[in-house]
Amino acid sequence: MTNRTPDRRTLARWRGYLADERAEAAVYRDLASRRTGEERDILLALADAEGRHEQHWLDLLGDQVGPPRRGDWRTRFLGVMARRFGGVFVLALAQRAESRSEYATDADATPQMAADERIHEEVVRGLAERGRNRLSGSFRAAVFGANDGLVSNLALVLGVGASGVDRQVVLLTGLSGLLAGAFSMGAGEYVSVRSQRELLEASTPSVEAAASLPDLDVDRNELALVYRARGMSAEDADAHAAEMIGTWTDRTVLAPAPVDDDLETHGTAWGAAVSSFCFFASGAVIPVLPYLFGMGGLGAVVLASALVGIALLGTGAVVGLLSGTSPLTRGLRQLVIGFAAGAVTYVLGAVFGAAVG
Structure with missing residues (x-):
């Protein structure tokens, strides 16, 4: 002081x-x-x-x-x-x-x-x-869905628009990309999360096995093998098995709660699928908005890019805040990734349009 x-x-x-x-x-x-x-x-x-x-x-x-x-x-x-x-x-x-x-x-x-x-x-x-942990399953699907919708549909719209086709074609392409991507993301997240939960559930000890403990032969049984299979040394497994049989009072000693932290962290399959579908669609519609309101040409490209840029900054900032890191850094990272993808497809579309023309 x-x-x-x-x-x-x-x-x-x-x-x-x-x-x-x-x-x-x-x-x-x-x-x-x-x-x-x-x-x-x-x-x-x-x-x-x-x-x-x-x-x-x-x-x-x-x-x-x-x-x-x-x-x-x-x-x-x-x-x-x-x-x-x-x-x-x-x-x-x-x-x-x-x-x-x-x-x-x-x-x-x-x-x-x-x-x-x-x-x-x-x-x-x-x-x-x-x-x-409670958010991570559905939140992960929501963030990935929104960013995939923003980046993929921006790249698609810019690539097709740069080729010189009519505004109606760009609009139809953008809406098709929105629906196809949203259904694909939703189905993919459902399968992914469901498969992950099934793998975790397969590792959950059986309640029926726990119920068998009172009937085991005190001198000859395989309970120690259960603990050895879970990573204990042979000596520790034998000692723990003897303790469990000698002090048996609870038929759920081998069985954890039906839903553990790992299952909660991964979220539900339907929750992840719905979140992914909705957020992909909400992201994918943004680059299509200028074309929905009758714009075309370079003006539509610039406006679509600006709207997507704002959205990418926002989603990146939210991820940064929730992860305890810099919102600005995460937002700029999302912006660079999205604009890089859009720039590549725009150049390719322009080259393709010039070659065809």
């Missing part, structure tokens, strides 16, 4: 930190109000920790606290989202906010405060992970 007389810039920085700590504590309390049990307790504990940091800046400021200030725009936005939604999206934003702490490089913050912020990031990451 510093003993120097703070100048105006230092006072402004301390007041900014104070406002941010108060805003972050409010966010955690808002999130806690929408939770129960352990998650609520964890969020309230985080709010209390931010209160300790708040007190540090109050002590430094003394009688120079000044009028109440608002936190930075990121923290204020986080507060709005917490009050409106309170879900995994907000937790992902909170994780990003904790990772941006400047306490590690600020001489007026204590090492304990910097350590707190790093730990807070991991706590919020753990809370957000639960929601990400």
